[in-house]
Amino acid sequence: MTVNSQPIISIRNVYKFFGSLSALNDVSLDIFPGEKVVIIGPSGSGKSTLLRSINRLESVDLGAILVDGVDISTPATDINLVRQELGMVFQNFNLFPHKTVLENLTMAPIKLRGMSKSAAQALAIDLLKKVDISDKAASYPNMLSGGQQQRVAIARALAMTPKIMLFDEPTSALDPEMIGEVLDVMVNLAREGMTMACVTHEMGFAREVADRIIFMDKGEILEVGSPDHFFDNPRHPRLQKFMQQIL
């Protein structure tokens, strides 16, 4: 994996508090173009908070987050423009239920990128083919299975041609038999060179695609390393315990 020297995401000494609880505690992390970072850790360790602070769905209390060199927490930054470059996939899909699958994909490119309707539709149909669900373009999301909805959600995010994709436990809400179809899409995306930050418990996926795995606990990054490192000689006792539990 070729890695440029300029990080696309730079998280610098970030703190986030919910009341007295510190959800992020002096977290620093750089993500480079083309890199695939997998974030793991026990429930409540701050994985979602970290991912969501990258596109400012959560705003951090201290520290800075730079996307493509732009500090996203300064008032001068138009966060809506930054978000257009960051695709996000949620645990619960969050497709727009009042729009068809095709409209879910074309809405943002038309309204935000000023794309013509026909161009947006052509792009959407290409993406739906890519996630192997082009036959459902005219359906409403509630008519699809969970796995199908999540693949549409990935395609919706891709329709904005983001520079990086953020995944927050994309397969956790799925029945076991549907996890594979979503992971396949993500693996393909990784192979195409997409920059990815992914919170997941799917260790097989992590092993296959991750350049680095990040282990978080209690709002802190406790260990960073390659998949081999994580599987063969995790150092921190809490990570050792965590790996035993999930494998």
Next chain:
Amino acid sequence: MAEEPVRILVSDGAAIADPKDKRIITAWSISITAALLALIGLCVFLPDPFWDLLQFISDGILVTFQVTILSITISIVIGMFTGLGRLSQNRGINLLASTYVEIIRGIPLLVQLFFIYYGMGKFLGVGGIPAAVIAMSFCYGAYMGEVFRAGISAVPKGQTEAARSLGFSDKQTMWMVVMPQAWRTILPPIGNEFIAMLKDTSLVSILAVSDILRRGSEYAGVHFNYFETYALVALVYLIITLLLSKAVSLMEIRLNYYDR
């Protein structure tokens, strides 16, 4: 993902039939059949006074609908802004909207009608129908505000997050993603409010507005047949309300188009 749509119950409009109830004999079908048979029977077999009466109050029916439709339209607009105001992060806007709701809800509609017509009439000099529309709109606007607030709050937070994460602004998210979904929960209670309002417009007959009730009173005042008159007036209101409640329940079915 197929959650039951949230139902908002704000006022005691007519009972809205359960849209899924496919049985033929229901409270609704019994009521409408009885009411229509009674109306037709009375007009055919006792045209004097009933057919005569019905013709006399027919322009009152138009006035009742006119006041109701005008008031409901304005109150929807007021309600939408009130609901958005109640959900606003801006404390000033929030307080303004909440105070309005608090005040209006504490004053009986009849008193509001009197205040606007007789009280403000001195300064505004508005006629009966405008006064009625103003009072009804502001009164129902407060209730509509609650309907909108509840409907907007019922849209899952994930919808807003998904839209914002794509890059949509606050406003775009509200108008393109949240509101279209909120309508689904908002429209049925608005239908209820419409029915409740239609009944409440009978209050405006006091302001010399020639609605159904007022026309009936005028007729009875001349012919001294109060029993027959008010029986027919009641029947007319009942039939209108029953038909409207059916319409609301049909609308509810249509609104669920994107469900499985």
